[in-house]
Amino acid sequence: MSVIVAGGGTAGHIEPALAVADALHRLDPSIRVTALGTSRGLETTLVPERGYPLELIPPVPLPRKPTPDLAKLPARVRASVKATREIIDRLDADVIVGFGGYVALPAYLAAGKGVGRRRRAVPIVVHEANAKAGIANKIGARRAARVLAAVPDSGIHARGRSEAELVGIPVRSSITGLDREAFRAGARAHFGLPAEGPVLLVFGGSQGARSLNEGVSGAAKALVAAGVSVLHAHGPKNTIELPEPDPNSGSDALYIAVPYLTRMDLAYAAADAAICRSGAMTVAEVSAVGLPAVYVPLPHGNGEQELNAKPVVAQGGGRIVADADFDPDYVVNQVIPMLRDRERLLQMGRAAADAGHRDAAIEVARIVLEEARR
Incomplete structure (x- = not known):
């Protein structure tokens, strides 16, 4: 055939x-x-x-x-x-x-x-x-x-x-068949992330997204101080500015920035939540692995990115925030409390998985x- x-x-x-x-x-x-x-x-x-x-x-x-x-x-x-x-x-x-x-x-x-x-x-x-x-x-x-x-x-x-x-x-089956719990320790070791504590995955598609890069990197000090590690794919043509690590912070959290992620399966396994755009493929993968997400739809086009994320958000598997409203204050006031609430993350993860296909x-x-x- x-x-x-x-x-x-x-x-x-x-x-x-x-x-x-x-x-x-x-x-x-x-x-x-x-x-x-x-x-x-x-x-x-x-x-x-x-x-x-x-x-x-x-x-x-x-x-x-x-x-x-x-x-x-x-x-x-x-x-x-x-x-x-x-x-x-x-x-x-x-x-x-x-x-x-x-x-x-x-x-x-x-x-x-x-x-x-x-x-x-x-x-x-x-x-x-x-x-x-x-x-x-x-x-x-x-x-x-x-x-x-x-x-x-x-x-x-x-x-x-x-x-x-x-x-x-x-x-792809490497995503739909992913057991995040089973691969968590190995995935975190692969990226050099701490074995314990919440991890936030940030990516804006293959080229990155400036608003996501600026919003999350601008909250880097607060994230690390709160014990939240970050795996941030900022795009091969973009750079982000991060503060110098504070040796007296008392936190083991790390902020790891890379241009591109070739192993998204391991990135999903390492993370407890994601901040990302809401293209159709992104929403499909993130929900398929049961990862809670803050979706920041692309502000251009015909509004389809927001529509892509709505079914998952309606099930309780994520949130939608407008690109214009996504900034360091949103990360500090909304994302950090979400990542520090383990039970809430588990509930959102189950809802995301139920919304996926x-x-x-x-x-x-x-x-x-x-x-x-x-």
Whole structure:
């Protein structure tokens, strides 16, 4: 069986695609899974690292506003669809599963009935991870065999049905299978964190987030004095200023700042709570491991980041604070008391885990196989 996963550009599109690819191989190791991408996206690094073949097509960025580039869009779409159709034919694809973005749109359009030796249409499964569906997935849903969504009311609809099937976001097994308690001691040793005391994990995506960096680093002295250690990924292009350690503080807590975290599983295991953005993939991973979180949605865009976090917060698994309200005072007055209340953290962790979808990758993989076998 030949399956194409189409989800390139950002980690939010690529990671769910690779999680489903892994799940397909767990269900049937003989399945051939090929990723579709462009030379511009993170897929050129992430896909080969996970051991999957990558086929590149011309990118088709969809302008959000009218620009002179808009006139070039039809020609770009035709070129990308043609290249994608050739890949579909060469791989003899049985099913395409798309995760949105400018890689998925050509795949959706190229999956229709072909000419020559491929006269059949290739079935499409569409997965929408965000709380507000993007243009590519809305177009793909019109011709998809199945339409799946991470949260309700995402604005994406299946043919003949009012709502998409709710499945959650596919997350890699190293995260969904993580036993934080069992790995805590080793994870803390890995980062050089104290074995005892609360640990706060801070990260703002692959590039970091200035408001998170300034808000938490500005409270560094208060955090350490309160016995709270910090593992802070500030982004490879960012730096943060930290006060000199006070040898007379009487606290064993440490503030460890790194540009980037390559082992998020260990970071989750080491932590008792997180401060982070609320992209769809971030919320999915943090809730899947049962980690309480303070979500600081990106203030730009269409407000989807806040919507991503709302289901977890409604269950009691986290909090949402506006980017403009997140500062050192918030960390001192709200985050430190939360981290020092062990029972409260345990309750929030259980609520976060209940809100997550640990089996989403396997569920999506089963749906993909059902459609391929049809």
